[in-house]
Amino acid sequence: MRKIITTIISLFYLLSSFGQPPAGSLKITHLTGDFYIYTTYNLYKGTPVPANGLYFITNEGAVIFDTPWDTSQFQPLLDSIKTRHNKSVIFCIATHFHDDRTAGLEYFRNLGIKTYTSKQTDELSKANSKKRAEFLVDKDTTFKIGQYSFQTYFPGHGHTPDNIVLWFEKEKILYGGCLIKSTEDDDLGNLGDANLQAYAGTVKNVRKKCKAPKFVIPGHGDWTNPMSLEHTLSMAEELKKKNNH
Numbered sequence: 001m002r003k004i005i006t007t008i009i010s011l012f013y014l015l016s017s018f019g020q021p022p023a024g025s026l027k028i029t030h031l032t033g034d035f036y037i038y039t040t041y042n043l044y045k046g047t048p049v050p051a052n053g054l055y056f057i058t059n060e061g062a063v064i065f066d067t068p069w070d071t072s073q074f075q076p077l078l079d080s081i082k083t084r085h086n087k088s089v090i091f092c093i094a095t096h097f098h099d100d101r102t103a104g105l106e107y108f109r110n111l112g113i114k115t116y117t118s119k120q121t122d123e124l125s126k127a128n129s130k131k132r133a134e135f136l137v138d139k140d141t142t143f144k145i146g147q148y149s150f151q152t153y154f155p156g157h158g159h160t161p162d163n164i165v166l167w168f169e170k171e172k173i174l175y176g177g178c179l180i181k182s183t184e185d186d187d188l189g190n191l192g193d194a195n196l197q198a199y200a201g202t203v204k205n206v207r208k209k210c211k212a213p214k215f216v217i218p219g220h221g222d223w224t225n226p227m228s229l230e231h232t233l234s235m236a237e238e239l240k241k242k243n244n245h
C-alpha cells in the first residue's frame with residue numbers, strides 16, 4: 001500500500017512538473033561529452049518561461065555561458081557543478097545585456113569567478129542598470145580554457161544590438177543565446193530591442209560562420225533540434241517581409 005501511495009505521489013509531482021515548473025528550480029541536462037545545459041525559470045508576462053545556459057568541464061575548472069535568469073539559482077548552480085563534477089566555476093561569459101543572461105554576473109564576480117561580456121554589452125548594461133562583468137572583449141575573441149577553445153562572434157544586430165554567439169568549432173556546438181529561437185517557438189519572442197530589418201541577415205552571418213553545427217542551443221525552450229537556426233532564419237525573413245509592407 002505504501003508503495004502505491006508513493007508511486008501516486010511521485011506521479012503527481014512528475015505530472016505537475018510538466019504543467020508548471022516550480023519557482024526556484026534548476027534543471028541540468030547532459031548535452032555531449034563535458035557539456036551540459038542548465039535551465040532556470042522566470043515569469044514573463046505572467047507565465048513561467050525557461051531560460052537555457054550552458055556549462056562545460058575543463059581540466060582547469062568549469063565554465064558557464066550566461067547566468068541563471070532565476071536569481072535564487074546562482075549558488076545552487078555553482079553547488080550542483082561542484083557536487084556533480086568536483087570542479088569550481090572559474091569563468092563566465094554573458095551573451096547580451098538582458099537579465100536572463102547577466103543577472104548573476106555581479107554575484108559570480110564577487111566570488112572571484114572571471115566574468116566577461118563584450119564592450120557593447122557592457123555599455124548597454126550600464127545604460128539599463130543591469131549587472132556588469134569585470135572583463136570586456138571589444139572584438140571577436142578565441143578563449144582557450146583547459147583542453148577546450150571557443151570563439152565569441154558578433155554577427156550583427158538581431159535580438160539586441162549586442163547579441164553574440166559562442167562557437168566550438170571542433171565540437172560543432174553553437175551556443176546561440178536569445179538570437180536563436182527554439183524549433184518549438186512560433187515567433188521571435190521579445191523584440192523590444194530587436195532590429196526587424198537586420199535580424200535575418202544577422203542569422204545568415206551565424207550560418208556562414210558556424211558551419212554544420214551538431215548542436216544549436218537557443219536561449220529558451222527545447223534545444224534538441226539543430227534546425228533551430230533555419231527555423232529562426234525563416235521567421236526573421238517572414239518578419240522582414242511583413243515589415244516592408
Ligand SMILES: [Zn+2]
Pocket residue numbers: 098100178219220
Ligand atoms: Zn532571452
